[in-house]
Amino acid sequence: MRRCRGICDPEAPLTTPGLPLSGEETTDRLLHRQPPPPDKGGLGGLNYCTDTFVAIHPDPTMSYQFDFTFVPDYAGMLAQGVAYTVGLTVVGGTLGIGIGIAGAISRLWNVRPFGELYRYYVELFRNTPFLVQLFLIFFGLPSLGIKLEAWQAAILAMVLNLGAYSTEIIRAGLQATPRGQLEAADSLAFTRWQIFLHVMLRPALRKVWPALSSQVVITMLGSSVCSQISTEELTFVANFIQSRNFRAFETYFLTTGMYFALALLIRQAMHFIGRYLIVRRPSR
Amino acid sequence: MPLVSTNRLHKFFGKNHVLRGIKLDVEEGEVVTIVGRSGSGKSTLLRTLNGLESIDDGIIEVDGAKLEVDCADAASLRALRLKVGMVFQQFNLFPHLSAGQNVMLAPQVVKGTAKNETEDIARRMLERVGLAEKFDAFPDQLSGGQQQRVAIARALAMSPKVLLCDEITSALDPELVNEVLGVVRQLASEGMTLIMVTHEMRFAREVSDKLVFMHEGKIHESGDPQAMFARPETPEFASFIGSLN
Ligand SMILES: Nc1ncnc2c1ncn2[C@@H]1O[C@H](COP(=O)(O)OP(=O)(O)OP(=O)(O)O)[C@@H](O)[C@H]1O
Ligand SMILES: [Mg+2]
Numbered sequence: 001m002r003r004c005r006g007i008c009d010p011e012a013p014l015t016t017p018g019l020p021l022s023g024e025e026t027t028d029r030l031l032h033r034q035p036p037p038p039d040k041g042g043l044g045g046l047n048y049c050t051d052t053f054v055a056i057h058p059d060p061t062m063s064y065q066f067d068f069t070f071v072p073d074y075a076g077m078l079a080q081g082v083a084y085t086v087g088l089t090v091v092g093g094t095l096g097i098g099i100g101i102a103g104a105i106s107r108l109w110n111v112r113p114f115g116e117l118y119r120y121y122v123e124l125f126r127n128t129p130f131l132v133q134l135f136l137i138f139f140g141l142p143s144l145g146i147k148l149e150a151w152q153a154a155i156l157a158m159v160l161n162l163g164a165y166s167t168e169i170i171r172a173g174l175q176a177t178p179r180g181q182l183e184a185a186d187s188l189a190f191t192r193w194q195i196f197l198h199v200m201l202r203p204a205l206r207k208v209w210p211a212l213s214s215q216v217v218i219t220m221l222g223s224s225v226c227s228q229i230s231t232e233e234l235t236f237v238a239n240f241i242q243s244r245n246f247r248a249f250e251t252y253f254l255t256t257g258m259y260f261a262l263a264l265l266i267r268q269a270m271h272f273i274g275r276y277l278i279v280r281r282p283s284r
Numbered sequence: 285m286p287l288v289s290t291n292r293l294h295k296f297f298g299k300n301h302v303l304r305g306i307k308l309d310v311e312e313g314e315v316v317t318i319v320g321r322s323g324s325g326k327s328t329l330l331r332t333l334n335g336l337e338s339i340d341d342g343i344i345e346v347d348g349a350k351l352e353v354d355c356a357d358a359a360s361l362r363a364l365r366l367k368v369g370m371v372f373q374q375f376n377l378f379p380h381l382s383a384g385q386n387v388m389l390a391p392q393v394v395k396g397t398a399k400n401e402t403e404d405i406a407r408r409m410l411e412r413v414g415l416a417e418k419f420d421a422f423p424d425q426l427s428g429g430q431q432q433r434v435a436i437a438r439a440l441a442m443s444p445k446v447l448l449c450d451e452i453t454s455a456l457d458p459e460l461v462n463e464v465l466g467v468v469r470q471l472a473s474e475g476m477t478l479i480m481v482t483h484e485m486r487f488a489r490e491v492s493d494k495l496v497f498m499h500e501g502k503i504h505e506s507g508d509p510q511a512m513f514a515r516p517e518t519p520e521f522a523s524f525i526g527s528l529n
Pocket of ligand 1: 297320321327329
């Protein structure tokens with residue numbers, strides 16, 4: 001795996017002065033270069049961790065001690081991972097939905113040549129794994145002379161993936177425009193692009209917004225796969241931390257919680273955008 | 285020279301010969317009511333008049349905008365639609381826009397009129413249909429009668445030469461019919477050219493200058509409404525009025 005720069009300097013947390021924890025034992029534990037001391041049975045581990053958050057399994061044959069003391073030392077890194085994931089999602093979501101809108105109308109009206117191109121694109125991206133799409137872009141495109149940075153490849157893959165799904169979602173919304181509204185617009189001498197822009201688009205987006213929001217969340221969660229090409233998003237950071245402290249459960253438990261919170265946050269943000277951007281109804 | 289004139293108008297839906305050579309002339313300021321049994325082609329005729337249905341033969345001319353079978357391109361369709369307004373049975377308001385925005389949209393988008401000017405137009409048109417205070421209300425906050433009046437205002441905002449109304453009170457609760465008919469009556473008295481399809485016979489007799497009875501895709505009988513009701517000339521029209529009571 002490529003070594004990441006700057007934020008992930010593996011020695012940084014150890015040499016930082018003023019660490020909340022000190023002493024050889026603590027440092028060891030923090031690093032976990034050695035596994036925790038062998039279980040002495042019963043509450044034997046209690047001594048060892050009195051200064052930390054500890055949970056001891058009641059079953060004496062199995063007493064894993066939870067240790068989240070590493071969190072403060074990696075807080076900055078985790079925050080950057082979160083920011084990276086959010087960044088990927090915001091850019092991927094915006095461009096992806098943009099591509100979806102263009103694709104939806106091209107498909108609906110079979111705008112030449114885009115309608116046909118979009119059909120193949122949508123089929124391709126909806127019927128292949130995201131990881132493989134990512135690898136194709138990051139490892140495959142250089143063979144064609146297109147060399148992308150990891151973050152560029154990650155964004156491109158996310159945009160293309162979400163674009164394909166949102167094309168179909170938004171198309172369904174456009175298709176549901178009542179015929180009467182199209183006829184009313186026709187009778188008012190609108191051109192078809194004016195009809196699309198002023199009559200069809202907003203109600204269509206409004207109709208499919210919940211589905212679109214879910215797809216954006218799915219794409220955000222899927223961005224964890226971008227760690228495979230060393231994009232420094234949340235999962236990459238988690239993998240890195242875990243490789244330092246060997247606290248797999250704690251690290252990924254924390255990461256799970258963070259993704260969960262992010263998903264709720266993005267859903268909420270989408271809800272907000274849906275309310276105020278698409279409906280644009282004066283509050284009364 | 286009539287404002288609206290059609291000649292030899294034919295329309296097929298598949299093998300169904302729906303319009304069989306319609307010749308209709310409407311003078312400026314005239315109010316024409318089309319009646320006839322269900323399926324006689326009334327709606328189809330209205331819809332061909334603003335290009336919502338293509339025609340298979342014949343010619344339509346409205347105030348110089350001409351539509352013929354072999355040259356019904358987008359530009360001539362647009363020219364025709366700029367002269368002809370239409371109000372539908374189901375209102376068909378744009379649900380994402382307020383009443384005012386519904387009325388403003390077409391002048392703004394289609395004619396490129398400046399926004400403050402279209403807002404003026406919208407306020408005047410809504411006032412004309414008695415809904416000045418509903419400018420900011422959304423369609424789902426309005427009664428059917430109010431929605432239909434907004435739809436009339438929306439059509440009027442494009443200052444059409446002629447307004448087509450296809451059973452515009454048929455989807456309304458009985459107690460809301462009169463507020464819409466009142467608006468139509470007022471338009472008629474202001475000299476608006478109207479072509480309408482309606483089942484409100486009393487209203488039709490009262491406001492129409494001309495009654496047109498359609499039967500099997502043809503104009504079977506037409507003329508002054510009072511005279512026609514008093515002395516129907518064809519057995520078909522006689523039986524049609526007979527079936528009304
Ligand atoms: N889109 C369409 N496709 C196929 N046939 C149609 C279509 N629209 C109308 N028709 C047929 O054309 C004929 C005339 O219909 P039209 O709607 O003009 O009748 P109408 O006089 O308006 O009747 P009503 O009083 O019920 O509204 C009918 O036989 C109808 O089935
Ligand atoms: Mg009809």
